[in-house]
Amino acid sequence: MRVFMLGWEFPPFISGGLGTACYGLTKALDQLGVKVTFVLPKMVDSQYATHVKLLTPQAKKRVGRRRNTRSQEEELANIKFRSILSPLQAYATPQTYDEQIAEFLRLRRETTSATDAPGDPGGGGTDYAGDLYREVHRYAHMAMDLARDEEFDVVHAHDWMTYPAGIAVAMASGKPLVVHIHSTEFDRSGEHVNQMVYDIEREGMQRAHKVIAVSHFTRGVVISRYGIPGDKVEVIYNGVERNGTWSVEPVTIRREEKIVLFLGRITMQKGPEYFLQAAKKVLEVTDNVKFVMAGSGDLMYRSIELAAQLGIGHKVLFTGFLRGNDVRRIFRMADLYVMPSVSEPFGIAPLEALDNDVPVIISKQSGVSEVLRHALKVDFWDINEMANKIVAVLRYPPLRMTLRNHGNFEVRKLRWRDAARNCLRIYEETLVPA
Incomplete structure (x- = not known):
């Protein structure tokens, strides 16, 4: 099984539980032999991504200097990492996006002026002007371009910022789409939802072949607030990494x-x-x-x-x-x-x-x-x-x-391996002709 997975964040650059969940799930999928291409809207430093292979141009420069072990590569050999240069951040809102974009551009100027060579794909020149809606859809187009070079059976998108990208990749490739609901706009904003975010969430759930909710509590919200048929929504609980x-x-x-x-x-x-x-x-x-x-x-x-x-x-x-x-x-x-x-x-x-x-x-x-x-x-x-x-x-x-x-x-009974097995079952179900 080969999965094209879209996420917001990954350790150590995390703001909440989503990055932890993505790490635990991909690690467990790797152990089950599932091949995952994980796409992020930023670069993750190789020293923290111990179970992924970094393939972008910037990463290749660092991999040559990275002290790695044969056992790390062999132990988790089925995950590869792809990043799209984008200022999208987990838990961003339209209200905070302008502040984030200003900080992102400041850091980009400092970094690229010192490290990027002329013509480097990681260099400056990318247009990040505009609002959050535009950036989410720009990210979707870039993800679709990146997916053309990948082989996969299923598209798996985590939370609302990646849904347009998941929809675009699924439509372009003809592969089934699975969306993973870690949080909804009603959780983040109460009754005062942002209509743009709600609309993106609803479209992602409607277009998906299967919807994964992290609890029955969330499944109820998905069915009652977004009008998604109950037989399309399955619950897969998160796990926890043993502290040992x-x-x-x-x-x-x-x-x-x-x-x-x-x-x-x-x-x-x-x-x-x-x-x-x-x-x-x-x-x-x-x-x-x-x-x-x-x-x-x-x-x-x-x-x-x-x-x-x-x-x-x-x-x-x-x-x-x-x-x-x-x-x-x-x-x-x-x-x-x-x-x-x-x-x-x-x-x-x-x-x-x-x-x-x-x-x-x-x-x-x-x-x-x-x-x-x-x-x-x-x-x-x-x-x-x-x-x-x-x-x-x-x-x-x-x-x-x-x-x-x-x-x-x-x-101890709540393990990511069980969550990964359930995800694999859902992937296989989406590949069975209706």
Whole structure:
């Protein structure tokens, strides 16, 4: 099976769960012998793409200098990486696109002036003027050109920015299209959806032969809000990478205070204000607690101000965006992880927390609540109940130990290999004549 896959992001350049999901899924597909050409709207540094072969002109220059091992290439030999020079970024909105494009062009000028030779395909001269809609469709045309040189059986597109590209490649090649719903515009924006994004999402789902949703929660949104027939939408849950493959230095911090962790994008979708309001109520009952908000987003500064207004600024630490070993270190320090999301299609972070022996409290408005039994669950808006559950976990070690031990055992069953097998089954179904 050969798959032409279109994604937004890939480690280490990630803004949220989509990059983590793409990494886990492609790695598992590789182990099943599925040949994947993965297309991104940016260049990924070869030192981080350990299971992919970098084929673009810029990458070939670096591969010659790369210290690689034979075992890496042989272990994951079925994935190759193709990138399209584009300023598209995960979780971009039309409102933030202008800021991103200005920063992208500034970095391009600095980089190309120092490294690009005349005539280099990676050099300057590409026109990035215009709005997000235009760039999404420019990316689609470039993906279609790139696909002409590839051999594949199925097109697999992750989330809305890649849907026009997926549609174009599928139409040009005559191959079936599978779209993967990691998040919808209703999750990101509530009822105040951007009509352009909604229309692109809906067209992608309508044109696809199969739609993969990351949870039954998301499947319901796809059917009710986008009018997609239920027999076309299948659920494939995300997995989690075992933390045993990572080497992390011991956390040498002495403290009396308990640490309650929020890890994710600080945006409306993730419910940071409910986390802080619950924190206020917890601190009215017990004082030996610190609340850590790890992440970045458009509500970060508003959240800092809210913490100050609530009079708990001295008890809340904002770390900014974390990745790699820093994420694993913060999990090692945490006594409890809380995910108060307003609308969460799945939610990989609670799985990562449990995999690091951290008990979790999760929003009932999440896909991951469908697969976790040994987690405390609460409506995102019920800050009183959220606070009560936080206090209970911190005060009663037997409860904390039960949630941690049983949750860790439970999360071992959620593996990317199972998700990859289900994807492979769907690919095969799309190739069977109707």
